Amino acid sequence: MQFLLYLFLLSVFCLVSDQSSAADSTQPSRWIGVVDKQTSSFGWPGSGFTVRFSGAALSVTLENSGRMSMIVDIDGSKTRLDLGAGRQSYQVASGLPQGMHLARLTRRAENISGDTTFVSASTDGAFMPDRPADRKLLIVGDSISVGYGLEGQGVACPPNADLTNSDLTYGALTARHFNADLATIAVSGIGISKNDPGLATPTMIRMLDKPTPSTPQDAGAAIKDAGPFQIVVVNLGTNDFGGGKRPVSFVADDRTLLERIRALQPQALIYAVLGPMLDTADFAAAEQAINDAVRLRQQDGDRNIQYLRLKNRLATGLGCDWHPSTEAHRVLADILTNAIRHNTGWSFP
Secondary structure (H helix, E strand, O other), rough: OOOHHHHHHHHHHHHHHHHHHHOOOOOOOOEEOEOOOOEEEEEOOEEEEEEEEEEEEEEEEEEEOOOOEEEEOOOOOOEEEEEEOEEEEEEEEEOOOOOOEEEEEEEEOOOOOOOOOEEEEEEOEEEEOOOOOOOOEEEEEEHHHHOOOOOOOOOOOOOOOHHHHHHHOHHHHHHHHOOOOOOOOEOOOOOOOOOOOOOOOOHHHHHHHOOOOOOOOOOOOOHHHOOOOEEEEEEHHHHHHHHOOOOOOOHHHHHHHHHHHHHHOOOEEEEEEEOOOOOOOHEEEEEEEHHHHHHHHHHHHOOEEEEEEEEOOOOOOOHHOEEEOOHHHHHHHHHHHHHOOOOOOOOOO
C-alpha cells in the first residue's frame, strides 16, 4: 500500500513539475507573409509569426532597429505592442487558462525604422507547430495596401506610423473573410515606372521578391517560399499617374511586372487593380494603361489575369493625406471579396 501511495505521489509531482517548467524556442511555430527565414527577420507590412503553445504565459524576444509597433493576437483578442530599439523581451501573454493557445504577432506598418528579427520565445508550457491556411492571398501595392493613415481623421493629419494599420486594410479584411493567409509586398510611394518624388527605393519590379524591404538585392525566392498563392492582387499605378504624370513606358513596364509575377506564381488568379485615390483624368489614364498591359499579357497566353476597378462611389471616407479610411477599406474589401467569390467559387470556410 505504501509503495502504491509513493507511485501516486510521484506521478502527481511529475505532472506538476512538467506544467510549471519553461520551454524556449529560437523559431516561431510558423512565419506569416514574406520573411527572411535565414535571418529570422521580417519587414513587410503585416508580416510576422505565430507561436502555438500549451501553457498560461508567453514572452518573445525581438530585435528592432527603431521604433515600431505590432499587432498581438492571442486567441482572437488583439492588442498593440510598441517595440523599442535593440534586443528586448516582451511579455505578450500571462494568466491564460492552462491549455492550448495561439499567438499571432504582425507588423502594423512598413519598415520605415528597419526590419524586426525574431530571437526567441518562452512559455511555461510547451511549443507546438501551427498549420498554415489552405488559402493564400498576396497583395502587391503602394501606400493604399500598406494601410497608410487609415486611422487618421481627415486629410490634414501629418505623416504618422501610429495611424497606419496593416491589420485593417482591404487585403487583411479580404483574407479574414476567406480564412486565408495574407502576404503583403507594399511600399508607400512606390510605382511601376515612376515612384513618388523623394522615395529612394527602386520601383516594384526590383522590390518584388525581396524577403524584406531592407534586403540589399532581390533574392529571387521569397514569394515562392511564402506561397503558393491562389490569388495575387497588384494594386499599383497611383504614384505613376498622380498629379498628371503619364509615363510612356508604363504599359511595357506593367507587362513585365505581371509576367514576373506569373513566373513566380504559375497557378494564381492575378487581379491588376486600381483605386481609389486618383482624380478623374488621372484615373482614366491609369485604368486605360493597366487594361492595355493586361490585354498584352492575355495575348501572351495568360488566361488567368484580369483588371478589377477597386473603386466605386461608396468608397468614401478619408484618412491621412487623402488615403482611404478604415470605412473606405471595408468598401474596397467588399469589392475584392465579391470578385474572388465570383471568379473562384470561394465561400467562407
